[in-house]
């Protein structure tokens with residue numbers, strides 16, 4: 135039993151030592167590096183899949199070790215949890231000592247003041263004004279009087295505040311991860327394309343463990359207008375979306391709703407097209423082309439699952455490239471100055487109703503065959519396919535990509551950050567120091583000073599504090 | 613070429629001249645090996661043979677002879693400082709011209725960012741060189757870094773003036789980037805002081821390989837170490853504030869205050885390393901040299917963030933253009 139206890143106590147002492155803290159800080163820094171080098175799932179699945187294809191041997195091993203989501207990996211958590219344990223073990227005893235120091239009076243003067251870094255003597259009893267110092271006066275049996283003065287408690291207060299605020303931040307992050315949720319979504323302009331805040335309407339919803347689908351606050355969004363302005367060279371200067379009867383939001387200025395914020399992350403063109411199959415049945419779509427570059431050259435698909443009676447073998451789909459200002463195969467400007475839509479038609483099983491949720495922005499042509507020529511259309515033009523069916527390019531609308539989020543940990547993290555920023559300068563620039571004055575019975579006196587921390591300017595301060603400022607006559611009893 | 617380009621050329625050339633002057637001061641200045649050898653020779657000739665055996669100073673010993681005996685090279689260090697002032701003025705003009713032309717704060721892309729950060733470092737350095745003559749030799753490290761950084765900024769990173777992309781159109785742009793640049797400038801000078809301390813204290817400990825022989829020319833080790841600590845202690849809260857302001861901005865712009873984007877990862881790494889430096893510095897059982905090495909690593913992580921992340925990784929921060 136005893137050796138076990140001793141071992142525990144020793145381990146605890148080790149863990150809360152400054153050296154361990156240093157090592158853990160270093161481990162934390164090193165552990166964070168792979169997350170910036172390897173693709174991370176939280177930033178998108180595609181680069182991770184790409185990495186698997188390029189490194190078929192290494193990738194599964196890295197995956198096992200959590201390297202594609204470093205900041206959620208158990209070993210990363212182990213590092214920071216050990217660090218925070220060490221921090222608590224460090225802060226608690228210091229907090230106790232600090233509270234004691236605050237309650238207790240400044241200590242008695244050392245016997246030999248002349249041994250202190252600062253020392254001065256007086257021929258008479260001076261009246262010193264220790265304004266702003268915590269002080270205590272002690273009378274001694276031999277008739278001497280000492281005054282102990284201390285200053286700079288804020289340094290330790292700041293240090294404790296600063297270290298504790300790290301715990302507040304950690305708590306805020308944890309609460310956000312447990313009770314927060316977010317999702318992404320494309321919203322096409324028009325009253326016929328509203329979005330309501332229910333789980334299945336999101337492309338990539340992420341719910342914290344303590345959030346259920348019914349917890350999402352009810353609201354709907356309808357994109358009324360989207361304005362983008364550009365320079366002549368194509369660089370964007372502003373984006374602004376208008377929703378729900380005139381509520382505007384833009385990049386850096388999210389829409390703050392009750393229980394969720396809506397962020398404008400991207401935008402582009404959605405293609406409106408009408409397909410008339412050989413039997414004359416009409417189907418119309420408005421499809422966002424979300425994969426776009428700076429000049430809004432956009433890639434997307436037009437899907438007509440109900441064509442030809444919805445027979446899975448005879449569905450129709452188009453791969454499309456849209457160039458708002460076409461010049462050859464590229465776009466020269468993001469605005470629609472010379473819009474062209476190039477389409478590649480396919481026939482076969484689109485796979486939409488296979489029950490497997492799939493990306494609706496790329497065409498899976500595995501079970502499809504090419505169906506006629508690739509063709510480039512202007513707005514209003516029609517392409518005729520081999521079976522006499524027709525595709526008509528009706529026009530375009532804007533769409534926006536939004537992220538909807540709720541993070542209840544945010545105010546806590548912000549509070550922690552503010553406390554940290556208050557505590558840090560106090561801790562770094564504060565200076566704990568003590569000054570003692572001893573009045574000897576024979577009428578002489580001496581003062582000594584001790585800086586408790588690295589403090590190059592202490593000599594000056596000591597000189598100022600111990601200069602006899604009073605012009606009143608000397609009063610030994612005060 | 614826009615007007616800032618002219619000033620830029622002046623700036624880089626100015627730093628180069630200052631660098632050469634500093635280097636010459638190392639080689640021929642009053643404390644240099646060459647100069648002291650010359651002085652010694654003259655003394656030997658004057659004093660006659662026997663003195664050689666008895667009184668000749670060790671080649672690495674601090675100069676006992678007042679440097680005045682070699683007037684030819686005493687102007688090198690002041691000249692280097694004056695040229696640094698001139699280059700700094702051209703540097704300021706570069707940043708101002710760019711800022712006026714763009715009609716906004718001069719840190720909309722990497723070129724402007726590097727130019728402003730390095731300008732701050734020069735300002736901090738000149739302030740210190742005036743206040744503490746003992747550290748002036750440190751200028752060699754500083755102008756060397758400046759030649760490299762402003763050179764890279766001018767040759768590789770420079771782009772025509774453009775207005776801000778919408779993502780940067782925010783008050784947080786000034787607050788976040790301004791504080792990050794300030795902290796970076798301070799860390800840069802702190803780094804130079806740490807390097808100086810490492811060389812000097814290594815020299816004092818008897819190391820004679822690598823750069824260590826130059827240690828004898830540098831300011832007293834304790835002065836350099838103190839200076840380095842004070843710069844880091846000033847820079848760290850500003851860096852912390854800048855990172856926190858970035859998080860507030862990220863919340864408004866991207867919907868989350870922290871998302872482990874590569875820039876954020878490296879800002880975090882630098883923060884942790886510099887926290888490590890402050891702890892190491894405050895722990896008596898950790899040597900000052902270890903602490904200084906941690907500061908050097910901290911600066912490497914800063915450089916990684918500035919160049920490495922912008923060039924090798926794509927993340928949300930890449931809009932400003934490399």
Ligand code: HEM
Pocket residue numbers: 150151152153155217218220221222224225293297300558561562884886887890891894
């Ligand atoms: C999340 C991990 C930690 C971070 C980011 C951190 C950060 C800092 C920073 C920036 C300082 C500088 C302020 C100053 O010098 O007063 C500091 C000081 C200090 N830290 Fe930490 N710390 C951490 C964990 C710890 C742990 C685990 C311990 C205990 C072993 C500890 C003990 C101290 C002490 C004693 C000081 C005061 C040094 C002095 O007297 O100046 N810290 N900390």
